[in-house]
Amino acid sequence: MLTPDLLVYYLANVIKVAQTDGKMNAKAQASLKEVCKRMAVDKKILKEAAGTVARDGYVLMPVGRFSDKVMNLEDMLFVALIDGSFSEAEREEIQGFVEKIHVTEQQVETILTETKMKLDIQMAAAECGQCGTTLPPGAREYPACKTPPG
């Protein structure tokens, strides 16, 4: 369990990555909310984290134990991937963090693959608002109406 002052940085890291490609989209905001819920983050901490990121030149800062840092990295990769791609800018942003916490490139790739699978499962579980069908694993569009989830 992270102390509130460390939690600010944990969250700031996720927000920073989520904002790397511009403004956070609805999906990124929803997953940030999930992180807040899981980590029991209150409004005050969230506000502080947003303020920390808003300061010029905020650099991702590893906090807590190794397991906290890895979980933080997983959360960052999740918000980075949720907009559909892992951009070069996002990769660069995370690179410094990865080096500081001493995980290997191979471990990052493993986490990336797992995160992609998690996202696929999440997308598959979502029903289409129009036709009500669910997305089969790996599918890019709903079977009935042929529209992509979005």
Ligand SMILES: [Zn+2]
């Ligand atoms: Zn549909």
